[in-house]
Structures are given as structure tokens and as C-alpha cells.
Amino acid sequence: MIPLSWYLILAAALFSVGLFGVLARKNAIAILLGIELMLNAVNINLVAFWRYGSLASIAGQVFAIIVFAVAAAEVAVGLGLVISIYRRRNTVVADELDLMKW
């Protein structure tokens, strides 16, 4: 049987890798890829806590489903924004998007 700690350590590592991607990548789409990794790490934790905690309360799985829905919404709006910015400014490099910087 797998101890809970394995899942938690894997999720922490996956979250950290995703965080690195979000902070270090130049391309806006690559930043969104990093966010997906972080959301998946959170989902692993939620489902693991459901399985190793009380099976009767299904809240862990319901939370994971809500995370799925939010991830889908975030990707749709985020990629829509990236495509719109690419059309107007011909770039998807996050450093060059400084219209709102004073």
C-alpha cells in the first residue's frame, strides 16, 4: 500500500516545477502551461486526502471537479487573451506586454 506521504511529496514537487515555469518562462502560453501543472498538483492532493481521509465525505472529489471547471474556464479566457494580444501587438512575450506599466 502506498503511504500518503508519497502523494504529498509528488504533488509538492509538481507544484514547485509549475511555479518555476510560471515565474521563469517568457512566452505567455508557456506561463499558462505552468499554471496547469500547479492545478494538477493541487488535484492530486485533494483526491489523495479524500482517499486517505474519510471516504464518506466526497468533498475532496467535488473540489477536484470544481478545479477542473475553473481550469477549463481559465484556459479558455487566457488563451483568448493571448490570441487577441498577438493579433494587435504581434507578440506573446510577457516582458513586452507593458501597456499598463507606468
Next chain:
Amino acid sequence: MTAIQILFILSAVVILGAAVMVVSTKNLVHAALYLVAALFGVAVLFALLDATFLTVVQVVVYIGAIAILFIFAIMLTRREMRDQGEQLNRGWGAAALIGLLTFGGLFMLLSSWRGFNGTAAALPSGFDGVVELGAALVSTDAFVLPFEVASVLLLAALIGAVYVAGTKK
């Protein structure tokens, strides 16, 4: 070491290797394909955790919809995809440090928790996670309100994405 543990270690290696490639590879199409590999590894973990419905949703929604949406967006912004220059910004050293510190902090925090090495109870006979989940999602005592709010959120995101990305005449 049981077969389940070997399966877990294999999928963990696939997930972490693919995740590192997602954040480090120069070609964005490859990054999206590595993301598919990582998402598939997470689906295997869901299956190991007896969350059957989430396994299916992970494959159908994440790999089938979200990853494909990423590949579409990468192809629509193609000029950057061929960019062979540096893909990491100047602060990547600090970003790596923050990532390592996050992992260390999470590890210390979790290992000081007394439930850290907990083991799972065996599934009770006749337990069907899909039935439980479906009942909880539509039960007024449980999660019907978050469920409906999520559907409204999806509708709003759909309209917003179409509006933002659409061309204006």
C-alpha cells in the same frame, strides 16, 4: 515493494520528468505534448486512488480539450513558436530558488504533520465512488450550489473568451 508501488513510482517519474520538460523545452509544441504526458500520469494516479470518475474526466477534459486548446493557441501564435532564442527570462535563477524554497517549505510543513505517513483504509464492499459523487453533486444537502455556480462560470468564460478573441468589424 508491491506492484502498486512500482506503478506509482513509474507514473511519478513520468509526471516529474514531463513537467520539467514542459518548463524547460524551447519548442512550445513539444512543451504542450509533454504536458499531455504529465496529465496522463496524473490520470494514472487518480486511478490508483480509486477516483474512477476523475480518471475519465482527466483524460477527456484535460487531455482531450485543454491540451488540444493549448496546441491550437500555440499554432495560432506561430512566429514565437519558432523562436530559437532564450525561452527563460532574466530572473530564472531567482524563480528556480523560489521553486526550491516552496518545495522545501511544503516538505517541512507536511513532514511535521502527524498524518504524514497515513495509510488508506480498504474500500468498503459495495462502495461505488461514482454513485456517491453523482448523488453529492445534485443533493441539496451537499454540493448542488457549487455545481450550478461552476456551470454559470463556464458559460461566462465561454462568452468572455469568444468576445475577447473574436475580431471586431
